[in-house]
Amino acid sequence: MLVKLAWRNIWRNKRRSLIVTGSVVVGVVALIFIDGLNNGFLSQMLFNQVNLNISHIQIHKKGFNDNKVIQSFIPDKAKVERILAHNKKIVHFSERVIAFGLVSSAISSSGVYILGINPDDEAKITTISKSIIKGEYFSGKQREIVIGNKLAEKLKVGLGGKVIVLSNRPDGSIGSEVFRVTGIFKSPNSEFNKAYIFVPIKTLQNMLGLGNKIHEFAIITTDYKVTEDVKNEIRNQLDESYEVLSYRDILPLLIMQMELYKETIYIINLIIGLALLFGIINSMLMAVFERINEIGVLMAIGMKNGKIFTMILLESLFIGLLGTALGLITGIGLTELISIHGIDFSLFAESLENWGIGAVIYPKLTLENLIAMLFMIPFITISGAVYPALKAIKLEPVYAISYV
Amino acid sequence: MEILRTENVNKIYEDNKVPVHALKNINLKINKGEYVAIAGPSGSGKTTLLNLLGTLDKPTSGKIYFENSDFTSKSRKELSEFRLRKLGFIFQAYNLIPVLTALENIEFSMMLLGVPEKERRERAKNLMAELGIDGLANKRPNEMSGGQQQRVAVARAIVNNPRIVLADEPTANLDSENGSKLLDLMEKMNEEKNITFIFSSHDKQVIERARRLILLKDGRIVSEN
Ligand SMILES: Nc1ncnc2c1ncn2[C@@H]1O[C@H](COP(=O)(O)OP(=O)(O)O)[C@@H](O)[C@H]1O
Ligand SMILES: [Mg+2]
Numbered sequence: 001m002l003v004k005l006a007w008r009n010i011w012r013n014k015r016r017s018l019i020v021t022g023s024v025v026v027g028v029v030a031l032i033f034i035d036g037l038n039n040g041f042l043s044q045m046l047f048n049q050v051n052l053n054i055s056h057i058q059i060h061k062k063g064f065n066d067n068k069v070i071q072s073f074i075p076d077k078a079k080v081e082r083i084l085a086h087n088k089k090i091v092h093f094s095e096r097v098i099a100f101g102l103v104s105s106a107i108s109s110s111g112v113y114i115l116g117i118n119p120d121d122e123a124k125i126t127t128i129s130k131s132i133i134k135g136e137y138f139s140g141k142q143r144e145i146v147i148g149n150k151l152a153e154k155l156k157v158g159l160g161g162k163v164i165v166l167s168n169r170p171d172g173s174i175g176s177e178v179f180r181v182t183g184i185f186k187s188p189n190s191e192f193n194k195a196y197i198f199v200p201i202k203t204l205q206n207m208l209g210l211g212n213k214i215h216e217f218a219i220i221t222t223d224y225k226v227t228e229d230v231k232n233e234i235r236n237q238l239d240e241s242y243e244v245l246s247y248r249d250i251l252p253l254l255i256m257q258m259e260l261y262k263e264t265i266y267i268i269n270l271i272i273g274l275a276l277l278f279g280i281i282n283s284m285l286m287a288v289f290e291r292i293n294e295i296g297v298l299m300a301i302g303m304k305n306g307k308i309f310t311m312i313l314l315e316s317l318f319i320g321l322l323g324t325a326l327g328l329i330t331g332i333g334l335t336e337l338i339s340i341h342g343i344d345f346s347l348f349a350e351s352l353e354n355w356g357i358g359a360v361i362y363p364k365l366t367l368e369n370l371i372a373m374l375f376m377i378p379f380i381t382i383s384g385a386v387y388p389a390l391k392a393i394k395l396e397p398v399y400a401i402s403y404v
Numbered sequence: 405m406e407i408l409r410t411e412n413v414n415k416i417y418e419d420n421k422v423p424v425h426a427l428k429n430i431n432l433k434i435n436k437g438e439y440v441a442i443a444g445p446s447g448s449g450k451t452t453l454l455n456l457l458g459t460l461d462k463p464t465s466g467k468i469y470f471e472n473s474d475f476t477s478k479s480r481k482e483l484s485e486f487r488l489r490k491l492g493f494i495f496q497a498y499n500l501i502p503v504l505t506a507l508e509n510i511e512f513s514m515m516l517l518g519v520p521e522k523e524r525r526e527r528a529k530n531l532m533a534e535l536g537i538d539g540l541a542n543k544r545p546n547e548m549s550g551g552q553q554q555r556v557a558v559a560r561a562i563v564n565n566p567r568i569v570l571a572d573e574p575t576a577n578l579d580s581e582n583g584s585k586l587l588d589l590m591e592k593m594n595e596e597k598n599i600t601f602i603f604s605s606h607d608k609q610v611i612e613r614a615r616r617l618i619l620l621k622d623g624r625i626v627s628e629n
Contacts, residue, residue: 001508001515008503297499300460301560302488303516304481398461401495402451 002307006314013287017319020283024323025330027276028377032331032370035265036363040339042258043364044188047224049254050247051127052187053196055218056227058250059234062243064215065250070099071170073213075241080217083237089222089230094121096216097204101167103147103197105155112151112197114167116204116214125218128185128198135159135183142203145179148193149186157181165199169208177207265369273380280384284316288392295392296400305393312389313382320381324374332370335363406472407567407600408434408457413466415452415623426452428623430466434602436567439594441614442604448620450604451572457602458491458570459483471567488516492561494571494603498553500545506556507532507541510563517564531559535589551582558589562599569593571603575610587613 010017050056058065059080064072074080077095084093097116102109119138123129128146129137138144145163147155157163161181169175179199187193205212221230227246235244248255288295298308342360415427426449434440442450455461456468459475467474475486487493500509510528519527532538537555545553554574561569571590575583587610594601605611619627 001512001521004508005501005503005512012503294499294501297493297495298501299484300458300487300493301513301516302484302486302491304484304488307516396461398455401460 002311003314006311007318009287009311009315010318013290016283016286020279021319021323021326023279024276024320024377024381025327027272028324028327028373029331029334031269031272031373032328032365033335033363034268035369036335036339036365037343037361038261038265039366039369040342040362040364042254042261044361046247046251046254046258048188049251050224052131052189052192053126053128054247054250055125056221056224056247057219057231057234058245059217059219059238060215060243060245062241065243065245068098068100068215070168070208072215073210074215074217077212077214080238080242083234084217084219087230087233089226089233091220091222092121092124093217093219094118094125095201095214096122096218097201097208097210097213098215099167099204099208101165103151103155104164104166105157105161107156108154110151110154110194112195114165114204115196115198116201117198118201122198122218125220127187131185131187132183133186135181137183138200139182141182142200143177143179144182144200146183146185146198147181148196149184150190150194151197152181152184154194159184165197165207167208170210175207175209177203179203269372269376273376276377277380277384280316280320280381281387284312284385284388285391287315288312288388292395292400292403295395296397296403299395299397300401308393309389312392313385316381316385317378320378323381324377327377328370328373332365335365339363405436406433407436407438407470408432408602409469409472410456410463411467411469413456413463413468415449415456415461416464426623427456427463430625432618432625434600436600437594437598438600438602439591439615440600440602440618441611441616442602442618442620443606443611443614444604444620444626445606449623450606450620452623453620454570454572454602454604457568458493459487488513489564490567492564492566492569492599494554494557494561494569494574496573496576498545498550498557498577500553500556500560502545505542505544506537506548506552506559509545509556510559513560513564527563528559531563532556535559549582550577551579551585554578554582554586555589558586558593562593562597565597566599568600568602571601573604573606575605575607580609583607583609 059074061072061074084090095118099114101112101114103112123137133149137146152158155163159181163179163181164176165179166174166176221227231244231246238244295308339362342362344360410430410432413427413430417424417426430453442453444450456463462476467476470490475483478486501512504512507528510531511524514524514527529538529541532541535555535558537552537559540548540552540556548556575586578586590601593599611617617629618625
């Protein structure tokens with residue numbers, strides 16, 4: 001009966017209750033959306049890196065990731081290949097030769113990472129093959145090169161243009177080769193478009209006199225969630241002369257940023273939560289003041305403070321639950337809807353591309369945050385009613401009854 | 405048998421600049437089953453006295469005994485429990501709970517006492533039938549006339565079988581026909597259930613029907629019969 005009474009009391013002042021419920025809804029939607037956007041932003045940042053170049057797991061000779069010297073070859077390539085081929089959680093892997101060098105056109109030159117790749121294998125690992133905006137990915141000829149649009153602009157070369165690539169060989173001499181641009185790619189990461197070039201692995205091995213030695217295996221697992229497991233499995237099968245790294249090990253800053261973000265969202269939640277709290281306190285105080293007379297009557301007929309207190313808390317809880325439910329539905333619906341096409345931040349595309357994200361952000365919900373909200377918002381609405389409810393039960397019955 | 409007694413009760417309101425001596429040396433004895441009217445002009449202290457008898461307020465000095473135990477020294481919680489079990493209230497402005505139907509308003513007092521739902525419903529229905537207001541069961545206060553609301557209020561006041569029902573000017577907002585219907589009802593309950601009624605009024609029609617009259621003037625009892 002107390003529940004019935006509280007529920008009906010809410011609807012006495014429909015306008016106010018709807019405004020308060022509405023503010024809860026807005027708060028919940030804002031929280032869901034902000035979280036979705038940030039989460040989408042960060043995971044795009046992460047997965048763009050992963051898909052563009054990093055892959056899920058990389059294997060090198062120990063120390064290569066920190067210091068990419070040309071002499072750090074994979075010790076036993078055949079052995080690693082056997083291990084990878086036998087792991088059922090590995091979908092694809094590819095070999096890479098990685099060198100640092102200089103690329104020059106007739107007009108200018110630029111320092112770059114030179115990636116020697118096996119075009120067919122690499123196409124299954126990274127998104128470069130799908131990011132070609134001019135020309136084509138490799139056609140199978142020996143001295144083809146694929147470069148980013150930013151680099152092409154800087155070198156002022158177009159399709160079919162000639163570039164010379166220089167790099168140190170392991171013995172200290174300089175290796176060089178002339179390449180013809182077959183494709184120009186544009187990834188969401190402008191830095192990457194400036195600093196990475198791709199050539200067939202054989203050509204690079206010849207140019208640097210490496211024989212069939214390589215620096216890196218790039219691996220894609222069945223799901224990014226099993227990455228750490230697969231990493232440990234491989235690690236157990238290889239000796240100390242190798243390093244097996246997941247994308248988390250390779251992108252520690254990004255991972256740290258994601259962790260940091262989780263703390264930021266708490267602060268945002270706190271701020272919105274506080275705003276809600278004061279809104280609730282205010283409206284419940286009004287609800288109490290409007291009913292002083294009635295509360296006096298309830299006291300006179302013997303309703304005890306505990307019950308009056310509970311009644312007021314229930315009223316606020318109902319508003320909170322209602323607002324949370326509507327807010328979750330609206331928020332999830334809205335976020336899902338928007339995430340189909342993403343939000344176009346073309347206006348800020350330049351800076352977003354510097355972060356390696358791309359101009360369109362696809363908001364992404366986290367279950368954690370939704371569940372947190374499911375508990376947090378009703379808790380806030382109850383808390384907001386405590387002070388008004390205390391005010392109510394502190395009323396003197398005579399005063400309350402004759403209050404006009 | 406005595407049910408209520410006051411001893412040298414004084415009430416002075418001191419919240420304003422000038423203290424108001426609203427009740428002066430009130431000595432009263434009311435027996436079980438009495439039907440008492442407190443009369444007097446406006447400002448004579450009727451409401452103040454009923455509030456004190458109803459434990460809603462405390463006297464500035466003096467004692468009030470219910471069945472020989474002093475309640476002026478009891479805690480808020482004890483008094484709340486006492487009002488719930490032993491007292492019933494009827495207000496001038498009816499003061500039913502606006503969001504509850506007539507039936508629910510009557511049930512509400514029983515809910516506060518912890519009466520189980522089924523029993524509550526049954527007792528409320530029976531009482532409404534007894535008072536001839538069963539047609540109002542599902543009406544909310546704003547769908548009833550003043551007279552109807554006040555009869556529901558009587559039902560609410562007596563449903564827990566209180567010892568005393570206190571009513572401050574219960575007919576003041578009613579026309580004379582509804583007023584006398586209400587008095588009929590109160591008299592009937594007084595006779596049939598032996599519930600003590602104490603009510604205030606400055607209405608001649610009401611006062612004439614009282615079996616005992618206490619006349620107040622300027623906070624003093626000026627006559628009693
Ligand atoms: N809360 C209060 N504060 C100050 N004075 C009051 C208060 N309540 C009543 N009084 C004064 O006490 C006197 C008695 O009032 P009341 O008991 O309401 O009389 P009645 O009900 O007979 O009209 C009046 O002079 C009134 O102004
Ligand atoms: Mg009065």
